[in-house]
Amino acid sequence: MMSMTQDNLPKGADQAFLVNSRFTKDSGLAPKLVYRNLSPSQLYELALAFEPGTHITSTGALATQSGAKMGRCPKDKRVVRDPETEKDLWWGPYSPNYVMDDRTFLTNRERAVDYLNTLDRVFVVDAFVNWDPAVRVVTSRAYHALFMHNMLIRPTAQELASFGEPDFVIYNAGAFPANKFTNFMTSQTSIDLSLKHKEMVILGTMYAGEMKKGVFTLMHYLMPMQGKLSLHSGCNVGTAGDVTLFFGLSGTGKTTLSADPKRPLIGDDEHVWSDNGVFNIEGGCYAKCIDLKAETEPEIFNAIRYGTVLENVDLDPETRVVDYCSQRLTENTRASYPIEYMANARIPCVGGHPKNVILLACDAFGVLPPVSRLTLEQAMYHFISGYTAKVAGTEVGVTEPEATFSACFGSAFLMMHPYRYATMLADKMQKHGTTAWLLNTGWTGGKYGVGKRISLKHTRAIIDAIHSGELNAAECVTTPIFGLLAPKAITGVPAEILSPENVWPNKDAFAKTLNKLGHMFVKNFEHFADGDSFVGADMAARILTGGPSPLAEEAVGKQGFAAIAAAGAKVVA
Structure with a gap:
């Protein structure tokens, strides 16, 4: 000292x-x-x-x-x-x-x-x-x-x-x-x-x-x-003024994906959507920096300089070089820096009404498509669900993927019932013509330990296709159980991974896993059974229509993929 x-x-x-x-x-x-x-x-x-x-x-x-x-x-x-x-x-x-x-x-x-x-x-x-x-x-x-x-x-x-x-x-x-x-x-x-x-x-x-x-x-x-919607989200804006919100729990890529070198950053974590557009609640960023690399996240890596606070990182006692891969103190290593440290930050941190809302899920079960377009009801349902998954090795005793749900992608910070925030989101989306997308940044070709993680390169290509408008015009397939609209083709993304069942070595195992995840969503939604007292019975019922329709586990256990195929999947223009 x-x-x-x-x-x-x-x-x-x-x-x-x-x-x-x-x-x-x-x-x-x-x-x-x-x-x-x-x-x-x-x-x-x-x-x-x-x-x-x-x-x-x-x-x-x-x-x-x-x-x-x-x-x-x-x-x-x-x-x-x-x-x-x-x-x-x-x-x-x-x-x-x-x-x-x-x-x-x-x-x-x-x-x-x-x-x-x-x-x-x-x-x-x-x-x-x-x-x-x-x-x-x-x-x-x-x-x-x-x-x-x-x-x-x-x-x-x-x-x-x-x-x-x-x-x-x-x-x-x-x-x-x-x-x-x-x-x-x-x-x-x-x-x-x-x-x-x-x-x-x-x-x-x-x-x-x-x-x-x-x-x-x-x-x-x-x-x-005050009629304004507070959101746990990242936010960036294109050169044409098109704003995108990114929702996601820890590890889904919210901070990484909102820090896009092609699009100015409005903020990485906390925003408000008002009658005038969106604005950042904060004046800085608080990024996770475990496994941070200049090659994959140059904007964040270069922001860590004089004035930045690094919390609980491991560093060499002589050179003072930080080992971002070290979990010696904690896996939750953090960097706090003023937003202007981001080379492409937009100051002041304000934007128009969002054109796109992207819900990020790191699906370690490997059954959700890499991207799907959501209806208004599905947007409310999946926003309330706030789904991602823990993987083996992240916590003691976790040997299989575990579904994690955090209402509105930030349940710890909610003051009101999740239905209140979700209906406000739907109202603003409908009023301003906003499109919602569910983006899986997790696994493909099998669950964690069997398949592989969807590459950041492909995820960024999907987001580019959202921003270019390519996906709005794409031919889609309605997926079984969840009823999601999954595009059949995206520039720069292998077509086979867009339909998860096509890259699973065992389609019956895929069907059982997909159906099991559907039941997890339904079970989680029981936590919000009192929502009608906040938004009314009609709206509460409407929200539920956006959720999955899992089959009886016995039926899928006996018939495998044939059971969910019979439940319906169709091509939608």
Whole structure:
């Protein structure tokens, strides 16, 4: 660690901006020394001086560690249930919103503030989210301040001088544990959100992603209440102004595919679709960097430079070269950088209404076609399903592919019932003539361990065909069980892989696997049985028509491929 004396420490901020805030008066926040909106260079110096395990990498990025927690803790996220907002939120056994009362929230806030008040220094980042609401982050770590400097929308000097009262405050005391014996606590980690107080409290985890996703969770309440749709998606735009949204869970290629050198990037993760078009919630990117290579993802690789935060990566102790293939600390290695570090970023990060919506699924069962065009009902159904699959080796005990469903491709961040978001998506798609596609970035020719993964080259060729309009005019085949419209031919893609059954060595095994996956979708949708109370019985029934129609397992077991072939597949112009 570098040595810093009182003489060469950055000068603390005049605390008038903090003292006069109603949040400060309400919470009792009274830090000894406040660093407000320091430059990246100053934050580098303080992180290197006072945060063990922090280094400058060979490319100039700041590599640091988040401690014991190296990923989000969704089961420790709690939302205060209050009379003003409870009717709009989704509660129940399948909701991500674990209940907390106001008294416990205030107890945890007091615990967090008491800890922050004991420190020699705290960091404040005042910035914007959504290109409008003002957010204040109070944290104990310089790396957290740099992270949020990157991820939020940075104010100009004039905007900072007139920042005024924030709309939302995050108290990040993640280095200090929660009291697990307090009501509603299940561990020493707690991420608490109060819509009433417009505050978030973090205890027991220093993983920086909790701040980013806490703000995103807030947007999932505020935006729909204003008739705007918040989306966990990547977004880019063509030279003709045609916007594409990419939805996908971790490992499906959302960040990689939205970073297309031929199309300016609007954002990689969080967006809002309003009456005026789409815009990025954030001012930065938070990319997974496990197995990152300059050859396959040059835009992301080249963005990792001075000002970037690298979280929990492994690096050579002498050369400080990062080993992106290493999982020594975690598989969830991350890079946070300002969006302008992407060579083709579009600034400001706004665009028109999407022409295409692409739902990404890494199907490790190898039965979904590489691409299919979706009806409006199928778009709602598959958006709500949020399907991908785990593969053997990613988790202890996983020896076969496992279906994973995350509602709206981000269930951990939802505040309202998934049907609410899905119907808003359908309304906007219908109004603006948007086409939806289901893109399988997973396996072909068999499940994981038998077949092979669809190449990135072919996936990019499919996306190029979507953007060129080629697929809108393509002749399609309706697939069995799922009823998807799969194109028969695409420029640059081998025709045989477009119909998955054609490249399976055993068609009966294909039929059983496809039918089994259909049953998994149906079973998962039972979690949303209360959706009619949010969107009405007619709309709920309409959504269900977009799902698969699996056959009895006994029939497929006896007849194999003949059973699903008899169920129907036809050519559609």
